[in-house]
């Protein structure tokens with residue numbers, strides 16, 4: 001089953017892409033590191049005026065670019081992945097109703113996965129912004145984001161988001177793979193979720 005959903009065209013995304021990147025930076029290297037990376041992105045003001053609502057997707061895009069400019073690749077990947085995990089935990093507790101969480105946890109993975117995929121698609125703006133998110137259930141399940149505004153090496157942030165959501169609600173043995181398909185400009189990000 002494949003479904004496509006249009007995302008609002010004003011290119012906004014959930015604030016957690018920024019808030020949880022701050023948290024992951026502080027965890028990895030203290031406030032100094034967070035200040036250094038936010039300054040590199042020209043976003044120091046967001047450390048005192050934290051965004052509460054949807055934000056322009058150019059903001060986390062600039063922040064992730066600064067992360068990879070400021071730090072060695074391995075460290076940037078680790079921090080981006082951790083920020084994704086923290087975002088996944090936020091979505092888990094704030095965007096998925098408690099009754100749905102309980103249901104998904106008791107259902108066998110093959111039934112829980114399609115339900116989670118459809119919830120993910122409904123809230124795609126949270127993590128995909130203006131990107132076009134398509135989901136397909138099955139073994140493995142797939143999530144595709146066309147024109148992913150937060151694409152980065154290995155798409156470590158999105159992998160972290162999906163690992164937490166599927167790992168908590170579908171199966172603790174989940175594995176999330178990612179590739180950009182054929183190496184063409186603008187190829188969609190494909191996430192494959194095996195459980």
Ligand SMILES: [Zn+2]
Pocket residue numbers: 148151152154155178179180188189190
């Ligand atoms: Zn990607």
